[in-house]
Amino acid sequence: NAGVTQTPKFQVLKTGQSMTLQCAQDMNHEYMSWYRQDPGMGLRLIHYSVGAGITDQGEVPNGYNVSRSTTEDFPLRLLSAAPSQTSVYFCASSGFSGSTDTQYFGPGTRLTVL
């Protein structure tokens, strides 16, 4: 049981490049979410999904897209990278509820945009 996995662990992009951050979980969790963590800002919700085929925006969705074609996978796409998107990105999953069940986090992706 690997839990929540994220790839890559580190990434450097140039401004304007696009890329996809991968997230997968093997716990059959319905709820998955993406957060970014910046110094002094705490964790901020980017997008979340309550099941396959259902996604919605969080508080900082601009510049990011998501899709949920399977229960296991929840990729985050950066459309045109900007230096303001330099951050640590965490994917999380929980069983049935996004607010009462334990959130299991992946190890994070450290992204630098030059």
Place this chain on the structure above:
Amino acid sequence: RKEVEQDPGPFNVPEGATVAFNCTYSNSASQSFFWYRQDCRKEPKLLMSVYSSGNEDGRFTAQLNRASQYISLLIRDSKLSDSATYLCVVPRTWSGYSTLTFGKGTMLLVSP
């Protein structure tokens, strides 16, 4: 009042000390609360849930004061391994779905 507010610290304490962190929240309808622990450059992990007045797990005690809208975390007999950032987490509703709001965290440094 901000959704979730914590003193960022750092709290510097010697081994064996007792230390307490407070967290205030703005949504009076919140029913469940959490403390997550985050080690340096690692992912957050659940430390404790708080569903009623409080919860105790070994050296860790979480208290909830609904009237004043704050949650506290008490750590007794601090260990070096307790050095971490402690995140106060409160549920919220976003676009009709339940999600979580994370505080910015309180850093604890335990020294020998």
